[in-house]
Amino acid sequence: MTVTKTSVVIPANYLMAGLLGYRDEFLRLVEEAFSSVHIAVRGNEITLDGDQKETAKVECLVKELVALLEKGYDLDTAGVVHSIEMVKANLSPSEILTSEVLKTHGRRLVRPKTAGQKRYCDAISKSIVTFGIGPAGTGKSYLAVALAIQALQAKQVNRIILTRPAVEAGERLGFLPGDIMAKVDPYLRPLYDALYDLLDPESAQKLFDRGTVEIAPLAFMRGRTLNSSFIILDEAQNTSPEQMKMFLTRTGFDSKLVVTGDITQIDIPNGRSGLVGLDRVLGEIEGISFIYLTEKDVVRHKIVADIVAAYERNPMNGNR
Numbered sequence: 385m386t387v388t389k390t391s392v393v394i395p396a397n398y399l400m401a402g403l404l405g406y407r408d409e410f411l412r413l414v415e416e417a418f419s420s421v422h423i424a425v426r427g428n429e430i431t432l433d434g435d436q437k438e439t440a441k442v443e444c445l446v447k448e449l450v451a452l453l454e455k456g457y458d459l460d461t462a463g464v465v466h467s468i469e470m471v472k473a474n475l476s477p478s479e480i481l482t483s484e485v486l487k488t489h490g491r492r493l494v495r496p497k498t499a500g501q502k503r504y505c506d507a508i509s510k511s512i513v514t515f516g517i518g519p520a521g522t523g524k525s526y527l528a529v530a531l532a533i534q535a536l537q538a539k540q541v542n543r544i545i546l547t548r549p550a551v552e553a554g555e556r557l558g559f560l561p562g563d564i565m566a567k568v569d570p571y572l573r574p575l576y577d578a579l580y581d582l583l584d585p586e587s588a589q590k591l592f593d594r595g596t597v598e599i600a601p602l603a604f605m606r607g608r609t610l611n612s613s614f615i616i617l618d619e620a621q622n623t624s625p626e627q628m629k630m631f632l633t634r635t636g637f638d639s640k641l642v643v644t645g646d647i648t649q650i651d652i653p654n655g656r657s658g659l660v661g662l663d664r665v666l667g668e669i670e671g672i673s674f675i676y677l678t679e680k681d682v683v684r685h686k687i688v689a690d691i692v693a694a695y696e697r698n699p700m701n702g703n704r
Contacts (some may be wrong), residue, residue, distance in 0.1 A: 388436040405464070411425070520682075533579075605630065
């Protein structure tokens with residue numbers, strides 16, 4: 385092992401404070417991730433001493449975190465953890481984490497928080513049909529809705545259509561009160577939640593009233609040709625192969641389709657998911673992208689990523 389010693393000078397006190405975190409919590413995260421490197425802080429200088437390759441990674445990480453702070457990025461524990469993973473993969477956190485998807489009604493910026501999310505956003509921008517496949521908490525639906533709103537505001541499309549299969553998971557539709565839309569409303573609620581989080585209630589309601597945004601069960605898509613639309617199919621693992629083919633062939637001119645799903649959470653009775661194995665069928669078609677997200681892309685509480693990883697290591701009979 386080649387040992388080396390280097391130092392990085394932080395140009396301002398506020399940057400050093402943001403870099404180290406409250407009670408040096410960010411510093412400890414870096415020390416845990418690169419245990420072969422000794423990190424010493426004195427004034428505005430950080431000294432690194434250890435394995436040459438690992439030291440170079442830490443030096444790169446420090447410079448990337450400083451660049452994030454200089455761009456106004458508010459570092460938190462999750463941001464530091466994801467930055468560490470990116471630097472280990474020879475990626476640039478200061479480029480990935482500062483790219484903007486949408487500015488919400490509260491002036492909050494929606495940004496990709498992991499390298500996987502950045503790939504996903506880039507694929508949606510460049511492709512006609514994008515498949516986002518991964519576990520819960522990876523932002524598949526949320527980012528897709530944010531990009532749909534961005535496309536609508538930029539007049540790239542004339543409407544947004546959000547759909548998902550109304551698959552029974554322990555409760556039968558017939559037992560729920562109301563007409564068909566009232567019965568399927570609970571299945572569509574996550575899409576409403578994402579939309580109302582990104583837009584103020586008044587603006588969102590106007591879009592619904594004008595028909596600019598439509599949320600409907602997948603069965604309502606049959607027989608339609610959807611032009612100049614941004615169409616999102618959520619929970620696609622619960623489609624049958626026939627439903628998936630029906631949905632994909634709704635594509636009209638100047639439209640984008642985004643299909644999201646988690647193939648470990650299939651609820652359809654016979655397990656014949658229209659999402660499983662689809663990459664082998666459509667993967668070579670130009671204009672179609674498949675993006676696979678993992679537990680490293682989970683942006684909810686850390687325990688969610690741990691739960692996902694545990695289930696992947698120990699699959700249960702209920703998972704397909």
